[in-house]
Amino acid sequence: MTRRQLFPPRVALGFLAVVAVLLTIPTLQQRVGFPLYNLIFLYLVFFWITQATSWNILSGYSGYFSFGQAAFYGGGMYTTAILGGRHGWELLPTLPVAAVVGGTIAALTGLLVFRLRKLSGEIFALFTLAVALGIGALVNNWGVLDGGRGIPMGRLDYPAWLGDTTQMLYYLGLLLALVAVLVAYVIQHSRFGAGLFAIRDDEKVAEALGVPTFRYKMLVFILSGMLAATSGGLHAMQVGFISPDGAFGLRIPVFVILMSVVGGRRHWFGPLLGAVLIHTVTDRMAGAGYAEANQIVLAAVLIAATLFLRQGISGRLVERPVPPTVTFVVAFLLAFTVGGQTAIGSAAVAIGAALVVLFLPDRWLRSWRRGTDGDGPPAGADDAAGPAGDDEEPELDRAQEAGR
Amino acid sequence: MLILLQTLATGIVLAGLYSLFAIGLSLGWGLLHTINFAHFSFVLLAAYVTYELSTAAGWDPVVTMVVTAPIGALLGLGLQLFVTTFKIDVFGTLIVTFGLFLIFEAAMAMRWTADLLRLPSEINPYFTSAVRIGPIRVSMLLTIATALAVLACVGVWWLLKHTRTGRGIRAFVQEPEMAAAFGVNYPQLSLVIAGIAGATAGLTGTILGMYLSLTPTVVEVWIAVVFAVVLLGGLANPIGVMGAAFVIGMVESFTRQFADPAMARLMALVVLIIVLVFRPEGLFKRLVQEARE
Numbered sequence: 001m002t003r004r005q006l007f008p009p010r011v012a013l014g015f016l017a018v019v020a021v022l023l024t025i026p027t028l029q030q031r032v033g034f035p036l037y038n039l040i041f042l043y044l045v046f047f048w049i050t051q052a053t054s055w056n057i058l059s060g061y062s063g064y065f066s067f068g069q070a071a072f073y074g075g076g077m078y079t080t081a082i083l084g085g086r087h088g089w090e091l092l093p094t095l096p097v098a099a100v101v102g103g104t105i106a107a108l109t110g111l112l113v114f115r116l117r118k119l120s121g122e123i124f125a126l127f128t129l130a131v132a133l134g135i136g137a138l139v140n141n142w143g144v145l146d147g148g149r150g151i152p153m154g155r156l157d158y159p160a161w162l163g164d165t166t167q168m169l170y171y172l173g174l175l176l177a178l179v180a181v182l183v184a185y186v187i188q189h190s191r192f193g194a195g196l197f198a199i200r201d202d203e204k205v206a207e208a209l210g211v212p213t214f215r216y217k218m219l220v221f222i223l224s225g226m227l228a229a230t231s232g233g234l235h236a237m238q239v240g241f242i243s244p245d246g247a248f249g250l251r252i253p254v255f256v257i258l259m260s261v262v263g264g265r266r267h268w269f270g271p272l273l274g275a276v277l278i279h280t281v282t283d284r285m286a287g288a289g290y291a292e293a294n295q296i297v298l299a300a301v302l303i304a305a306t307l308f309l310r311q312g313i314s315g316r317l318v319e320r321p322v323p324p325t326v327t328f329v330v331a332f333l334l335a336f337t338v339g340g341q342t343a344i345g346s347a348a349v350a351i352g353a354a355l356v357v358l359f360l361p362d363r364w365l366r367s368w369r370r371g372t373d374g375d376g377p378p379a380g381a382d383d384a385a386g387p388a389g390d391d392e393e394p395e396l397d398r399a400q401e402a403g404r
Numbered sequence: 405m406l407i408l409l410q411t412l413a414t415g416i417v418l419a420g421l422y423s424l425f426a427i428g429l430s431l432g433w434g435l436l437h438t439i440n441f442a443h444f445s446f447v448l449l450a451a452y453v454t455y456e457l458s459t460a461a462g463w464d465p466v467v468t469m470v471v472t473a474p475i476g477a478l479l480g481l482g483l484q485l486f487v488t489t490f491k492i493d494v495f496g497t498l499i500v501t502f503g504l505f506l507i508f509e510a511a512m513a514m515r516w517t518a519d520l521l522r523l524p525s526e527i528n529p530y531f532t533s534a535v536r537i538g539p540i541r542v543s544m545l546l547t548i549a550t551a552l553a554v555l556a557c558v559g560v561w562w563l564l565k566h567t568r569t570g571r572g573i574r575a576f577v578q579e580p581e582m583a584a585a586f587g588v589n590y591p592q593l594s595l596v597i598a599g600i601a602g603a604t605a606g607l608t609g610t611i612l613g614m615y616l617s618l619t620p621t622v623v624e625v626w627i628a629v630v631f632a633v634v635l636l637g638g639l640a641n642p643i644g645v646m647g648a649a650f651v652i653g654m655v656e657s658f659t660r661q662f663a664d665p666a667m668a669r670l671m672a673l674v675v676l677i678i679v680l681v682f683r684p685e686g687l688f689k690r691l692v693q694e695a696r697e
Contacts, residue, residue, distance in 0.1 A: 065495070065498075065499075112677065112680075112681050113680075115681070116680065116681070121495050122433075122439055122494060122495060122498055123635070123680070125495075125498060126631050126635065127677075127680060129627070129628065129631075130628050130631065130632070130673050130676055130677065131677075133627070133628040133673065134628070134670060134673040134674070134677070137669050137670045137673065138670055140666075141664070141666035141667055141670065249624070250624060254502075254506065257499070257502075261499070292510040292511075292513050292514045293510070293514075295506055295507070295509070295510035296506075296507050296510045296511065298506070299503040299504070299505075299506035299507045299510070300503065300507065302499065302502075302503040302506075303499075303500050303503040303504070306492075306496055306499045306500055306503070307490055307492070307496070307500065
């Protein structure tokens with residue numbers, strides 16, 4: 001394998017541009033005065049990106065599917081709530097403590113579970129679920145931690161230059177999401193990531209080839225736990241009132257699994273995409289009062305994605321980047337300017353349109369494809385998920401064309 | 405001494421309820437390679453059906469089993485057909501049925517709202533009355549559950565050990581190709597198992613409908629303890645399920661009596677974690693591997 005640059009200029013510029021734009025938004029919001037809700041919405045997108053990405057570096061990369069995300073999220077949340085809400089700490093010092101708590105929970109769980117002989121994926125999934133529910137039960141029943149009454153957060157101090165609470169959440173949320181995505185990106189492009197992918201494909205073979213499987217699994221589990229817990233600690237500020245049900249319930253694992261499975265688990269971009277997509281849809285549906293219908297739709301999507309879309313949307317997007325992106329931009333602008341939708345509403349419409357284009361049968365877009373083939377794949381596409389299933393179809397099409 | 409006996413009795417009937425809940429899951433996982441998360445939804449749906457029939461139609465809640473068991477069986481059959489049609493692997497079934505679980509949960513929330521629904525005690529005498537054995541009292545309802553559990557577990561054990569159907573299934577799980585070569589019709593036999601597993605979910609639902617205040621999320625707290633029984637019991641081993649349920653039931657009952665009642669559920673999880681670490685294959689052998697020796 002030839003040694004490649006970790007951040008090719010195009011990727012680095014892409015990251016910088018996105019972050020720069022996102023950094024200006026709170027200032028813009030104050031100057032131009034668009035609805036504050038957009039800022040909160042974006043914070044939640046960052047939150048879900050962090051959670052889904054932290055889940056994915058363990059469960060997507062190494063294949064050990066965890067149902068226990070809530071153990072870390074809730075652990076971090078309670079750390080901040082107890083230190084900040086009860087003992088009057090400032091917000092920022094609580095976050096590293098939350099990370100340590102999350103890392104410790106992950107390390108202890110990992111030490112127990114990764115030492116099992118014959119550990120199968122199902123056992124790991126249920127074991128992590130049991131750990132999360134167990135910690136939830138402990139917090140619910142033990143007065144030192146909570147005892148079932150819940151903890152009100154009150155006002156936590158933080159450095160004044162971070163602005164008001166919404167802006168502070170926005171900036172810190174963005175920072176955490178950026179860290180999570182960069183961690184996922186770097187892992188994917190390193191020996192470590194290659195080792196994790198090998199574990200996922202066949203752990204025995206990986207072991208035989210000299211991948212230190214136990215160390216890699218422990219390391220990625222701890223990283224995942226730390227990220228999720230830090231994000232959970234920050235999220236305590238957004239939630240305001242911390243209860244055991246909210247912190248350790250099924251909602252968090254459901255969503256991170258859904259986002260990563262739908263987005264694609266083999267690529268750092270997958271959970272990011274899934275988080276944006278699913279949070280936008282959920283926000284619109286809940287806003288319109290269809291929370292239950294939304295749950296049904298999302299669960300159906302989860303089933304469909306498990307059965308038919310092994311690579312997730314990102315796998316498909318890497319194959320066909322341009323038409324959906326163009327559709328998204330055009331539809332967003334149309335809905336926003338002509339249609340008079342809100343920014344979030346337009347995004348939801350545009351996502352819908354882009355998804356339709358993304359899943360049009362390959363034949364229909366052949367003329368498009370011919371036009372875009374010369375542009376080369378987008379950033380990161382060269383090392384994306386290997387060919388599988390429906391990848392073969394366009395190749396075949398092209399071969400047939402060449403034959404004619 | 406009396407307290408000790410009483411705690412023991414409470415633990416036994418609790419174990420009965422757990423094994424009734426877990427036997428269907430254990431069968432599906434061990435014999436059909438389906439980890440059926442939706443089992444919990446089937447149970448809750450049956451509980452709501454019991455509630456509806458008893459309050460709206462005035463049935464005796466125990467009699468509603470003649471409806472809930474077939475409903476559960478049909479759901480089990482439907483799921484099994486779905487799984488075979490799409491050829492879902494073990495791990496896939498866990499995610500797919502988890503999706504089903506969420507769909508059921510939302511659908512039930514739409515139909516029955518998030519309010520607590522409880523059978524009024526005048527039409528649910530089983531909840532308040534007790535069976536007396538000398539000075540010891542145990543809940544009538546849990547005694548019924550235990551009777552059903554023993555019936556179901558021993559019945560399944562007998563079916564697997566001593567009938568053509570059971571031998572065929574065990575042969576198939578061990579050696580699919582050989583069994584098929586000898587004419588084992590697995591698709592058909594698997595439907596029998598799925599139906600039985602579903603029916604036990606229906607029965608469990610009727611019991612829980614009388615036992616709990618129903619909300620669409622009420623089964624979530626049962627997930628961990630039921631999976632604990634399934635894993636400890638050794639997959640598809642009905643006697644193992646009863647044994648595992650006995651261990652967990654006792655741990656809960658004794659924690660509740662002699663330590664902190666709030667920690668009872670937690671202890672069950674601690675037992676699960678300890679056992680998984682030291683005996684990952686569970687406390688009891690898988691029935692199918694038993695046949696292999």
